[in-house]
Amino acid sequence: MQRKFTLGLVSGLLATMLSISSSTYAQKSATDEIAKYREMIADGNPSELYEAAGEELWKKPAGPKNATLEKCDLGLGAGVVKGAAAQLPRYFKDTNKVQDLESRLMTCMQVLQGRDPQEMIDAPFQKGPKKDMEAIVAYVVTLSKGDKIKVSTNHPKEKEMYELGKRAFFFQGGPMDFSCASCHAEDGKRIRLQDLPNITTQKGAALGWGYWPAYRVSSGQFWTMQQRLNDCFRQQRFPFPIYGSDLTLALSMYMSKNANGGTVETPGLKR
Amino acid sequence: MNMKNVKSLLAIGSFTLVAIAMQGSAIAQQANDPKFNKMIKDGFKADGIAGLDRIDQDATQKFCSDPIFSSSKQGEKMREKIQKINMDSIKQPSDGKYIGDWKRGEAIAQSGRGATWTDKADTPIGGGCYNCHQIDPKEISHGNIGPSLTGYGKMRGNSQDVVTYTWNRINNSKAYNACSNMPRFAHFKLLTEQQIQDVMALLLDPASPVNQ
Amino acid sequence: MADPMRVRAAENGGIVDVKILMKHDMESGQRKDAAGKTIPAWFISSINVKANGKDVLNGQFGPAVSKDPFLNFKYKGAKGDKIVVSWVDSKGDKRTDEATAS
Numbered sequence: 001m002q003r004k005f006t007l008g009l010v011s012g013l014l015a016t017m018l019s020i021s022s023s024t025y026a027q028k029s030a031t032d033e034i035a036k037y038r039e040m041i042a043d044g045n046p047s048e049l050y051e052a053a054g055e056e057l058w059k060k061p062a063g064p065k066n067a068t069l070e071k072c073d074l075g076l077g078a079g080v081v082k083g084a085a086a087q088l089p090r091y092f093k094d095t096n097k098v099q100d101l102e103s104r105l106m107t108c109m110q111v112l113q114g115r116d117p118q119e120m121i122d123a124p125f126q127k128g129p130k131k132d133m134e135a136i137v138a139y140v141v142t143l144s145k146g147d148k149i150k151v152s153t154n155h156p157k158e159k160e161m162y163e164l165g166k167r168a169f170f171f172q173g174g175p176m177d178f179s180c181a182s183c184h185a186e187d188g189k190r191i192r193l194q195d196l197p198n199i200t201t202q203k204g205a206a207l208g209w210g211y212w213p214a215y216r217v218s219s220g221q222f223w224t225m226q227q228r229l230n231d232c233f234r235q236q237r238f239p240f241p242i243y244g245s246d247l248t249l250a251l252s253m254y255m256s257k258n259a260n261g262g263t264v265e266t267p268g269l270k271r
Numbered sequence: 272m273n274m275k276n277v278k279s280l281l282a283i284g285s286f287t288l289v290a291i292a293m294q295g296s297a298i299a300q301q302a303n304d305p306k307f308n309k310m311i312k313d314g315f316k317a318d319g320i321a322g323l324d325r326i327d328q329d330a331t332q333k334f335c336s337d338p339i340f341s342s343s344k345q346g347e348k349m350r351e352k353i354q355k356i357n358m359d360s361i362k363q364p365s366d367g368k369y370i371g372d373w374k375r376g377e378a379i380a381q382s383g384r385g386a387t388w389t390d391k392a393d394t395p396i397g398g399g400c401y402n403c404h405q406i407d408p409k410e411i412s413h414g415n416i417g418p419s420l421t422g423y424g425k426m427r428g429n430s431q432d433v434v435t436y437t438w439n440r441i442n443n444s445k446a447y448n449a450c451s452n453m454p455r456f457a458h459f460k461l462l463t464e465q466q467i468q469d470v471m472a473l474l475l476d477p478a479s480p481v482n483q
Numbered sequence: 484m485a486d487p488m489r490v491r492a493a494e495n496g497g498i499v500d501v502k503i504l505m506k507h508d509m510e511s512g513q514r515k516d517a518a519g520k521t522i523p524a525w526f527i528s529s530i531n532v533k534a535n536g537k538d539v540l541n542g543q544f545g546p547a548v549s550k551d552p553f554l555n556f557k558y559k560g561a562k563g564d565k566i567v568v569s570w571v572d573s574k575g576d577k578r579t580d581e582a583t584a585s
Contacts, residue, residue, distance in 0.1 A: 043555070044555065052487060053486070167301070168307075173325055173326045177455065181338065186416075192414050215551075234321075239315040239318060239323050240316050240318035240321065240388055242316055245313060246313065248314070250310065
């Protein structure tokens with residue numbers, strides 16, 4: 001009786017394995033090959049060029065006050081850059097709000113250098129003052145590379161932002177009824193051949209939050225997290241998200257807290 | 272204490288007990304949150320063809336933005352209501368023709384263009400079908416958010432029932448599944464009647480690569 | 484001068500492994516912008532690497548090389564070698580950067 005059952009099980013398994021269609025195999029080998037390609041190009045990440053430019057900008061006097069950013073407090077004290085990005089977004093007492101890296105840099109540019117944040121908000125990505133921002137972001141995140149993502153929701157405003165971000169994650173809109181959750185709330189899904197991390201889980205959130213900002217090979221550009229969110233909304237057929245808006249900060253809070261315990265792998269390298 | 276007081280006390284007591292018991296198992300729709308609404312409203316600006324009307328949710332979007340309630344037992348009545356609203360809005364083809372040209376259908380399925388703020392009002396909108404579905408088995412660059420459609424017509428035949436069901440499904444998937452991930456292609460005028468006829472052909476025409 | 488390169492050189496067992504990241508748009512001249520106008524060609528045309536004053540690599544780049552090129556090669560050398568990388572592009576713009584083999 002036992003032997004018959006085992007034999008049945010084995011032949012059943014064999015039949016299933018053999019019946020895996022050739023196109024499924026082609027898929028797996030296609031995504032595997034893409035992963036191999038990524039490993040090969042991981043050396044020589046052009047993000048390093050942005051990081052070098054960013055370091056210079058951090059130390060260069062700018063703005064009407066002709067000051068550097070060297071006294072900027074990213075949450076670990078004035079001028080402390082090492083490890084700061086891994087703990088963002090967080091609540092800041094001086095502005096009495098939760099801020100991500102880019103909105104905090106805008107605060108520092110305003111307070112220390114006298115630069116108008118509206119100019120930064122209005123500038124198109126990859127152009128004008130945003131070019132500076134991208135370089136500085138690359139510099140700051142590189143100094144958290146390898147650290148554990150460690151975002152707190154202890155402060156009531158941090159907790160609130162997390163909950164608002166969670167609700168926003170599931171908010172459906174636009175002519176295609178898309179929300180973030182349409183693509184990012186299930187395991188094992190992909191769009192075309194692009195794997196989609198499940199951001200509602202720790203593992204998936206860490207794959208998303210831990211790898212952006214990144215150099216995007218297909219566009220030859222360095223994208224900050226704000227730009228990544230912006231382009232998601234574009235693909236969702238939503239209207240244009242305002243740079244550094246509370247909506248983007250809340251979503252960042254949701255993703256990063258879910259990612260806690262993961263590793264900061266930024267600046268990443270993406271297709 | 273006289274009897275009247277004891278009776279009212281008992282009534283209040285038991286009412287409270289029932290209320291507390293109900294809280295534990297009751298799943299209700301998530302409450303309206305003015306702070307959240309403001310955050311959404313202040314979070315976007317209109318750009319190109321993407322206007323702020325796109326964040327005004329209709330009943331379906333509102334319902335499906337609450338994944339806990341929308342998939343709960345308590346949400347079943349609402350699910351059926353949403354499905355009915357969507358089903359009632361579907362129009363059968365104006366020329367009575369259901370099947371178009373599968374070659375054009377394949378092109379529509381391959382295109383993910385249109386309707387974003389970088390597109391123009393006259394940019395032809397694609398179905399983006401390969402983003403989520405396997406269709407022609409020769410195409411390996413396909414997603415898996417939706418089920419495979421390979422062999423669709425071969426497996427189902429082309430009775431009027433199948434044809435109508437398929438037409439309805441492409442026009443408005445939420446007629447059958449309130450919170451389907453699939454966009455409502457006719458409802459939001461993403462695809463024209465002609466385009467849907469062509470996608471129908473891709474799925475149902477015996478000559479289509481889908482049915483070889 | 485154009486944007487700086489990132490040059491790294493590591494010696495191991497008499498072989499120096501040189502890695503160079505160049506910042507350049509490398510426009511092939513085949514692309515068109517959103518308005519339909521051809522974006523003019525602009526790319527690194529030649530690259531030269533010297534170690535202690537002696538040529539170790541000469542390259543002719545062209546429009547087939549993509550944006551922000553990454554170049555990696557090895558030569559027989561020693562720790563402390565002074566490595567100088569120079570490129571010239573199709574508009575005549577130049578860039579030179581140095582590193583020491585560690």
